[in-house]
Amino acid sequence: xxxxxxxxxxxxxxxxxxxxxxxxxxxxxxxxxxxxxxxxxxxxxxxxxxxxxxxxxxxxxxxxxxxxxxxxxxxxxxxxxxxxxxxxxxxxxxxxxxxxxxxxxxxxxxxxxxxxxxxxxxxxxxxxxxxxxxxxxxxxxxxxxxxxxxxxxxxxxxxxxxxxxxxxxxxxxxxxxxxxxxxxxxxxxxxxxxxxxxxxxxxxxxxxxxxxxxxxxxxxxxxxxxxxxxxxxxxxxxxxxxxxxxxxxxxxxxxxxxxxxxxxxxxxxxxxxxxxxxxxxxxxxxxxxxxxxxxxxxxxxxxxxxxxxxxxxxxxxxxxxxxxxxxxxxxxxxxxxxxxxxxxxxxxxxxxxxxxxxxxxxxxxxxxxxxxxxxxxxxxxxxxxxxxxxxx
Amino acid sequence: xxxxxxxxxxxxxxxxxxxxxxxxxxxxxxxxxxxxxxxxxxxxxxxxxxxxxxxxxxxxxxxxxxxxxxxxxxxxxxxxxxxxxxxxxxxxxxxxxxxxxxxxxxxxxxxxxxxxxxxxxxxxxxxxxxxxxxxxxxxxxxxxxxxxxxxxxxxxxxxxxxxxxxxxxxxxxxxxxxxxxxxxxxxxxxxxxxxxxxxxxxxxxxxxxxxxxxxxxxxxxxxxxxxxxxxxxxxxxxxxxxxxxxxxxxxxxxxxxxxxxxxxxxxxxxxxxxxxxxxxxxxxxxxxxxxxxxxxxxxxxxxxxxxxxxxxxxxxxxxxxxxxxxxxxxxxxxxxxxxxxxxxxxxxxxxxxxxxxxxxxxxxxxxxxxxxxxxxxxxxxxxxxxxxxxxxxxxxxxxxxxxxxxxxxxxxxxxxxxxxxxxxxxxxxxxxxxxxxxxxxxxxxxxxxxxxxxxxxxxxxxxxxxxxxxxxxxxxxxxxxxxxxxxxxxxxxxxxxxxxxxxxxxxxxxxxxxxxxxxxxxxxxxxxxxxxxxxxxxxxxxxxxxx
Numbered sequence: 001x002x003x004x005x006x007x008x009x010x011x012x013x014x015x016x017x018x019x020x021x022x023x024x025x026x027x028x029x030x031x032x033x034x035x036x037x038x039x040x041x042x043x044x045x046x047x048x049x050x051x052x053x054x055x056x057x058x059x060x061x062x063x064x065x066x067x068x069x070x071x072x073x074x075x076x077x078x079x080x081x082x083x084x085x086x087x088x089x090x091x092x093x094x095x096x097x098x099x100x101x102x103x104x105x106x107x108x109x110x111x112x113x114x115x116x117x118x119x120x121x122x123x124x125x126x127x128x129x130x131x132x133x134x135x136x137x138x139x140x141x142x143x144x145x146x147x148x149x150x151x152x153x154x155x156x157x158x159x160x161x162x163x164x165x166x167x168x169x170x171x172x173x174x175x176x177x178x179x180x181x182x183x184x185x186x187x188x189x190x191x192x193x194x195x196x197x198x199x200x201x202x203x204x205x206x207x208x209x210x211x212x213x214x215x216x217x218x219x220x221x222x223x224x225x226x227x228x229x230x231x232x233x234x235x236x237x238x239x240x241x242x243x244x245x246x247x248x249x250x251x252x253x254x255x256x257x258x259x260x261x262x263x264x265x266x267x268x269x270x271x272x273x274x275x276x277x278x279x280x281x282x283x284x285x286x287x288x289x290x291x292x293x294x295x296x297x298x299x300x301x302x303x304x305x306x307x308x309x310x311x312x313x314x315x316x317x318x319x320x321x322x323x324x325x326x327x328x329x330x331x332x333x334x335x336x337x338x339x340x341x342x343x344x345x346x347x348x349x350x351x352x353x354x355x356x357x358x359x360x361x362x363x364x365x366x367x368x369x370x371x372x373x374x375x376x377x378x379x380x381x382x383x384x385x386x387x388x389x390x391x392x
Numbered sequence: 393x394x395x396x397x398x399x400x401x402x403x404x405x406x407x408x409x410x411x412x413x414x415x416x417x418x419x420x421x422x423x424x425x426x427x428x429x430x431x432x433x434x435x436x437x438x439x440x441x442x443x444x445x446x447x448x449x450x451x452x453x454x455x456x457x458x459x460x461x462x463x464x465x466x467x468x469x470x471x472x473x474x475x476x477x478x479x480x481x482x483x484x485x486x487x488x489x490x491x492x493x494x495x496x497x498x499x500x501x502x503x504x505x506x507x508x509x510x511x512x513x514x515x516x517x518x519x520x521x522x523x524x525x526x527x528x529x530x531x532x533x534x535x536x537x538x539x540x541x542x543x544x545x546x547x548x549x550x551x552x553x554x555x556x557x558x559x560x561x562x563x564x565x566x567x568x569x570x571x572x573x574x575x576x577x578x579x580x581x582x583x584x585x586x587x588x589x590x591x592x593x594x595x596x597x598x599x600x601x602x603x604x605x606x607x608x609x610x611x612x613x614x615x616x617x618x619x620x621x622x623x624x625x626x627x628x629x630x631x632x633x634x635x636x637x638x639x640x641x642x643x644x645x646x647x648x649x650x651x652x653x654x655x656x657x658x659x660x661x662x663x664x665x666x667x668x669x670x671x672x673x674x675x676x677x678x679x680x681x682x683x684x685x686x687x688x689x690x691x692x693x694x695x696x697x698x699x700x701x702x703x704x705x706x707x708x709x710x711x712x713x714x715x716x717x718x719x720x721x722x723x724x725x726x727x728x729x730x731x732x733x734x735x736x737x738x739x740x741x742x743x744x745x746x747x748x749x750x751x752x753x754x755x756x757x758x759x760x761x762x763x764x765x766x767x768x769x770x771x772x773x774x775x776x777x778x779x780x781x782x783x784x785x786x787x788x789x790x791x792x793x794x795x796x797x798x799x800x801x802x803x804x805x806x807x808x809x810x811x812x813x814x815x816x817x818x819x820x821x822x823x824x825x826x827x828x829x830x831x832x833x834x835x836x837x838x839x840x841x842x843x844x845x846x847x848x849x850x851x852x853x854x855x856x857x858x859x860x861x862x863x864x865x866x867x868x869x870x871x872x873x874x875x876x877x878x879x880x881x882x883x884x885x886x887x888x889x890x891x892x893x894x895x896x897x898x899x900x901x902x903x904x905x906x907x908x909x910x911x912x913x914x915x916x917x918x919x920x921x922x923x924x925x926x927x928x929x930x931x932x933x934x935x936x937x938x939x
Contacts, residue, residue, distance in 0.1 A: 097905070121676075121679070124672040124676060125673065126676065128684050129685070129718035130719070132718070132719055248496075293928055294905065297905050304879075304902070307878065308878050311871065315867075316871065327632075327730040337474060337475050344465075351460060351461050
């Protein structure tokens with residue numbers, strides 16, 4: 001069952017990738033642009049997406065059967081589920097607005113999210129006592145669904161900015177838009193590097209002195225550019241670290257970050273050399289037929305739909321469960337605080353939009369920031385800030 | 393202040409921009425605008441009308457959305473700062489915080505501590521921020537709700553031409569004898585579940601007006617929530633206590649004023665087993681080593697009978713037996729007991745033999761209850777042991793004297809006086825784990841270690857929170873309000889005939905796409921032309937791509 005499950009996820013992954021190209025074809029195809037009909041490419045694209053989505057639901061169900069609990073209990077499972085919800089949200093919004101461009105930008109993000117998820121340990125793990133509750137399913141699924149719908153507004157915002165930002169001259173806008181592109185490329189870089197070395201079965205063990213000056217072991221799965229404090233390499237024939245960090249810093253995580261950035265820079269450099277202009281500039285023709293007001297509205301509606309679901313799942317259900325499992329509904333755990341921050345951010349977003357008329361470009365930039373906050377809470381809080389939610 | 397009488401005869405409150413009844417512009421300064429500002433229906437809001445006294449100024453400050461958003465953003469940033477380093481409640485309790493932060497995080501940790509960020513969420517300034525947000529929510533809502541309610545209530549079907557022309561969605565169609573078309577339109581509107589009103593042959597179709605109240609409902613929810621959060625500080629509303637309960641021990645439930653007692657039968661720790669549990673878990677168990685399956689305390693709850701008499705053992709009545717697990721607290725009479733921590737194999741009793749050093753002969757065993765040691769233990773006839781001093785958590789103090797670090801028997805040590813027939817005055821022996829000292833000269837007898845008894849200890853949090861239902865109610869009201877405001881839209885369509893022309897105007901508070909779709913369905917098979925989006929037209933570079 002576990003094997004079927006991971007195969008289904010793999011199938012979904014590939015299908016999302018294929019569907020992206022069909023959607024890209026759909027917006028290049030001139031036919032069906034002016035009439036309000038979808039063209040053939042778009043129909044194929046959405047069909048493949050739906051099949052991929054069904055495959056991923058298959059992954060979800062089979063893994064649930066295999067483990068006996070909803071597969072949302074660690075970072076791999078949760079992040080994958082977030083990717084699935086992202087595709088689900090896209091399908092729903094596509095059915096309303098029939099905009100292939102949204103597919104061109106949402107699906108790659110979903111693919112990237114799922115690829116990123118697979119970098120975490122994928123073993124089926126039993127539930128620790130704190131997680132043994134039906135609220136696990138209720139809280140995590142609603143929270144992820146809310147975040148995924150909010151993430152659609154990121155895709156819409158990105159499309160908006162790709163079209164509206166003037167690429168003919170350098171400006172703050174071109175810089176930040178390109179920075180967004182670079183971040184996406186860096187994520188891809190991390191996935192590529194991690195996959196390559198995991199296929200090579202790379203492993204280098206260190207013994208080092210931790211911050212309490214006690215000997216500790218660290219096992220690297222990426223070549224050590226950054227070595228641990230007073231680290232001694234234990235595995236023969238592996239490279240020595242280029243640099244060493246003080247004991248206070250987690251060298252292994254630092255090493256991963258450095259690798260990701262290096263890979264991102266290299267990858268981005270290559271892309272720039274090939275394209276000979278900004279990625280955003282290259283993508284601009286792809287979205288030239290987009291109706292800006294429509295994309296703006298999609299982004300806004302995504303927030304409108306996603307915000308209540310997020311509040312319900314990530315705050316209200318979370319509080320109910322926290323009262324049962326942790327004795328108090330609110331304890332200022334970092335994950336809780338970041339859920340509150342997300343809530344406050346989108347509350348500010350809605351107020352700015354509704355009362356101060358922040359439409360269009362401003363609203364699109366806000367959607368980008370919102371996505372950064374969501375991704376930070378999804379991943380960084382677990383990895384960097386340890387807290388009660390560190391289940392990975 | 394003077395009220396404003398509109399040409400149509402309706403009397404509006406001072407400060408009204410658009411006549412509540414007919415929509416005529418009352419504020420001449422806005423006459424040049426191509427579109428009217430419809431956000432609050434051009435109603436007279438206090439904050440937009442008065443700005444003289446100090447009360448006006450405070451009111452205007454808090455009713456401003458700009459101020460509200462700033463408060464939200466400041467709170468957001470402050471909250472984020474609090475997650476950079478762990479808050480005080482999450483650091484190990486055995487190190488003083490001022491040391492902990494500097495030790496772990498260097499100068500940054502020290503600064504963090506000195507700025508008070510280790511207790512950020514209960515700092516006075518954070519609480520003030522929350523209070524300011526609460527005030528802003530309240531005042532901003534009052535400022536907007538009542539005028540808006542009045543406006544929507546007073547609106548008439550027939551609107552002034554200038555009002556219709558300045559709507560974002562507007563169109564004029566030339567045509568005579570359009571009675572049949574109007575009938576068709578009315579039918580279509582009703583099919584779209586619009587509430588259709590007619591007056592002098594003009595039509596106002598409206599749906600989803602209640603979604604306009606969504607923001608105010610959710611703001612009420614937030615206020616209720618914040619009130620609930622404040623009530624925690626009212627005495628008697630909230631209990632948060634921790635009790636360590638050993639197996640076999642009966643203790644008062646702290647925070648219940650001696651009303652309830654708990655005793656622990658046993659504490660159980662279970663881990664996942666590769667052999668017995670699901671085979672799919674094997675890889676994960678191998679990697680982690682051990683994965684906990686269950687933490688459980690089997691307890692009995694007692695209620696005290698009669699009054700508390702100091703110094704006397706309370707009389708207890710058994711109420712129920714329960715198994716407290718994580719996610720399954722024991723609940724009784726608004727109190728709840730949660731499984732939060734445990735300690736396995738804590739030293740409980742220590743057994744020692746009185747032994748003759750030379751012959752090795754033993755004269756009886758002493759069992760010292762490490763929590764409740766007896767002053768004297770009688771053994772065989774003529775033999776007894778007196779416990780002169782007891783150090784549950786032994787260490788040598790700085791002056792070289794033995795002392796104890798705590799009352800928990802982590803490292804018990806004893807000073808015994810051994811009485812035997814040949815040493816009737818007694819011999820003094822200092823006994824600690826793995827060491828014996830004879831401070832008053834060589835002894836003939838010694839206490840030899842003969843074994844220990846251990847017990848598991850459960851840590852239970854005792855909680856009472858009478859504010860929960862208010863907080864929950866606040867949450868429910870908030871959700872209702874948010875859904876009401878977000879998932880429904882207030883749409884209005886006006887149709888008016890004048891001089892052989894039909895004017896069609898539409899307004900929605902959001903989702904213009906949906907409104908246009910509605911209008912297109914309504915005017916299907918009629919002579920009415922599709923109205924234009926005047927906002928899009930204004931800046932339109934993308935004509936013809938309208939969806």
